[in-house]
Amino acid sequence: MWGASPTKTIPFILGERKNVFLEVALPDGQDFAVTDATYVLRSAQEVEDQGPCDVIRRDVGDYVLSALLEPKRPTNYVLTYTYRIGEEIRKAHVYVPVCGKGADTQ
16 A cells, blocks of 8 residues: 555456445534545556545535546555645545456456
C-alpha cells in the first residue's frame, strides 16, 4: 500500500463498471464546501485511471464524492480521492481488489 491505510474495501469482478462513493462530513456538523475533487486508481505504482469526481451535496456539511471505475486487470488497486475543504487538501484511500471473470461471464 502507499501512504495511509485504505479506509474501506470495494471488491470488483473483472468487467464490472460501478460508482465508488466516499462520504465526507465533519464531526461537529458545521457547514463547509468540498471543491477540486479528483481520483486516481493505481496498481503498484502504475496509474490506470484518473479524473474529476462528482461532488454531491446531500445536506449542510454532508457530501459524497463519486468516481466511476472499470478496472482493466485482475489485481489489487488503491483508489485515492483528493479534495479541498477551504485551505486544506485532504486525501482518502479505498482498497479495490479485482478478481477474474465470474463463472457466468465469457
